Amino acid sequence: MGKYDYDVVIVGSGSNGLAAAIYLQSKGLKTIVVEKESMLGGATKTTELTLPGYKHDVGAAVLPMAYSSPFFQQLPLEDFGLEWIYPEIPFAQTLGNSNNFGAVACYQDIDKTAAQLGADESTYRKFMRTRIEDWPLVSNDILAPIKIPENPLQFLDFGRSAILSARTFTRLKFKTEESKVLFYGAAAHSTLPLNSTASASFGLVLMIMAHLNGWPFPKSGAGQIIEALAKYYIHVGGEVKVNSAIEDFNQIPNSKVQVFDLTPKQLLTIKSLPLSALYQKRLSNFKYGAGIFKMDWALRAPVPFKNKILRKAGTVHIGFSSSEIENSEKIVNQGKLPGTPYVLLVQPSVFDHSRTPDSGHTVWAYCHVPNGNTQDCTKIIESQIERAAPGFGKLILKRHLMNTRQLEEFDANLVGGDINGGKQDITQLFTRPVAKLSPYKTSNNNIYICSSSTPPGGGVHGMAGFNAAKQVLKDHF
Numbered sequence: 001m002g003k004y005d006y007d008v009v010i011v012g013s014g015s016n017g018l019a020a021a022i023y024l025q026s027k028g029l030k031t032i033v034v035e036k037e038s039m040l041g042g043a044t045k046t047t048e049l050t051l052p053g054y055k056h057d058v059g060a061a062v063l064p065m066a067y068s069s070p071f072f073q074q075l076p077l078e079d080f081g082l083e084w085i086y087p088e089i090p091f092a093q094t095l096g097n098s099n100n101f102g103a104v105a106c107y108q109d110i111d112k113t114a115a116q117l118g119a120d121e122s123t124y125r126k127f128m129r130t131r132i133e134d135w136p137l138v139s140n141d142i143l144a145p146i147k148i149p150e151n152p153l154q155f156l157d158f159g160r161s162a163i164l165s166a167r168t169f170t171r172l173k174f175k176t177e178e179s180k181v182l183f184y185g186a187a188a189h190s191t192l193p194l195n196s197t198a199s200a201s202f203g204l205v206l207m208i209m210a211h212l213n214g215w216p217f218p219k220s221g222a223g224q225i226i227e228a229l230a231k232y233y234i235h236v237g238g239e240v241k242v243n244s245a246i247e248d249f250n251q252i253p254n255s256k257v258q259v260f261d262l263t264p265k266q267l268l269t270i271k272s273l274p275l276s277a278l279y280q281k282r283l284s285n286f287k288y289g290a291g292i293f294k295m296d297w298a299l300r301a302p303v304p305f306k307n308k309i310l311r312k313a314g315t316v317h318i319g320f321s322s323s324e325i326e327n328s329e330k331i332v333n334q335g336k337l338p339g340t341p342y343v344l345l346v347q348p349s350v351f352d353h354s355r356t357p358d359s360g361h362t363v364w365a366y367c368h369v370p371n372g373n374t375q376d377c378t379k380i381i382e383s384q385i386e387r388a389a390p391g392f393g394k395l396i397l398k399r400h401l402m403n404t405r406q407l408e409e410f411d412a413n414l415v416g417g418d419i420n421g422g423k424q425d426i427t428q429l430f431t432r433p434v435a436k437l438s439p440y441k442t443s444n445n446n447i448y449i450c451s452s453s454t455p456p457g458g459g460v461h462g463m464a465g466f467n468a469a470k471q472v473l474k475d476h477f
């Protein structure tokens with residue numbers, strides 16, 4: 001190794017940082033992960049937020065992208081303690097009719113899902129079957145920066161729908177409110193207004209994941225995937241240093257290459273950063289998206305959803321019509337708080353009894369808020385849940401809240417509460433953080449970025465870390 005203590009230093013231990021570190025260490029390089037916090041994992045951590053023994057996912061909770069990740073699938077994570085739980089229904093959507101107790105489910109089974117969609121039954125079945133058949137042919141291109149597609153026909157076919165706004169896509173494709181609202185619930189994960197270009201891509205990918213593998217999550221909490229990744233990394237010879245915030249470039253251990261699992265904002269605060277003024281200027285133009293207000297509850301019983309479909313779903317999207325969800329996302333992106341927000345709710349303990357030490361339950365939820373907004377959304381979130389589950393409030397043993405500032409204190413990458421490492425609109429979907437042939441490279445040949453601010457963006461999948469690490473290997477070793 002000569003003059004260097006390490007071949008590569010990875011700054012930040014989120015799922016992308018660990019993925020980059022594992023890949024490079026497995027290729028025989030000497031690597032170390034340097035992490036600011038005392039615990040590894042970034043926005044994927046499970047801790048006791050409410051009562052002793054109650055395990056809550058502070059950040060990510062449901063991991064379909066991790067389960068299907070081409071990189072994570074190569075690793076023997078089950079041998080390092082990872083166990084998957086498959087909720088009976090991957091996700092379900094509330095629906096208002098005479099009361100607010102309607103629901104529609106995205107089952108793993110396409111036919112069963114289509115059977116609820118009335119006049120859209122055969123359209124949905126045909127469309128989704130093609131998407132599932134084509135997925136192995138297009139996924140490599142979707143999970144990477146823009147390049148010439150490996151299978152152009154299938155890619156163009158997918159792209160024709162994905163490039164649309166969720167609103168245009170549902171108007172062109174579906175007739176019934178059931179289909180529209182089900183799709184909107186998945187597409188709204190984008191945190192984009194649903195009339196923005198390419199917002200349909202999120203709905204498509206997430207529904208494909210549901211039909212392919214369900215929406216599984218790790219037993220005992222999402223943090224278990226980090227535990228398994230970290231154990232495997234140590235097993236292959238990697239080193240980890242926690243409680244080490246990098247505030248000055250000179251603090252980084254002596255190394256040939258540095259890979260940052262950071263978003264542009266934190267990278268730019270590092271002193272003596274040897275990046276060109278022009279590149280730093282381009283990074284400073286990077287846009288962040290809407291934030292979230294996150295809540296966790298310890299409950300004495302499961303969420304009392306009136307509709308039994310909702311009781312069987314791991315994830316419940318709350319919003320009582322497609323127009324309510326569309327309006328909620330529009331208002332947030334206009335910088336205001338909606339009165340009836342779209343709420344994402346996860347009820348892991350219904351399927352995973354290791355989450356609590358007794359018969360109680362853990363529930364996780366958030367709504368979107370304008371970036372940096374610190375208003376308390378407890379009331380609007382809990383009222384939305386009450387509409388579908390009257391009596392919810394009476395079951396609360398303890399609640400825990402995080403506004404955008406508290407989220408950023410928990411993980412500096414959550415800038416203004418943005419959980420996707422930057423806005424994922426059409427201008428930043430594939431060309432993040434700046435438009436470059438390899439977006440992982442910076443103006444300095446030895447410095448790389450591997451966070452969710454690079455393609456394919458937010459989510460626990462490790463693909464940004466894996467892609468960046470392949471680039472490092474190709475360029476230097």
Ligand SMILES: Cc1cc2nc3c(=O)[nH]c(=O)nc-3n(C[C@H](O)[C@H](O)[C@H](O)COP(=O)(O)OP(=O)(O)OC[C@H]3O[C@@H](n4cnc5c(N)ncnc54)[C@H](O)[C@@H]3O)c2cc1C
Pocket residue numbers: 011012013014015016017034035036037040041042043044058059060061062063064065066244245246247261262266292294366407411412413414419420421450451452453457458459460461
């Ligand atoms: C509330 C919430 C819910 C979510 N739900 C889901 C979900 O259900 N499913 C899903 O797939 N995804 C979900 N996500 C998104 C997912 O968690 C992120 O996309 C993912 O964590 C990104 O991984 P990363 O490695 O890019 O960055 P991060 O996980 O953010 O890791 C970055 C790391 O860098 C460290 N760091 C920052 N600055 C420094 C510094 N100067 N020096 C040293 N270290 C530093 C941080 O402490 C952190 O550990 C959610 C996120 C949140 C917050």
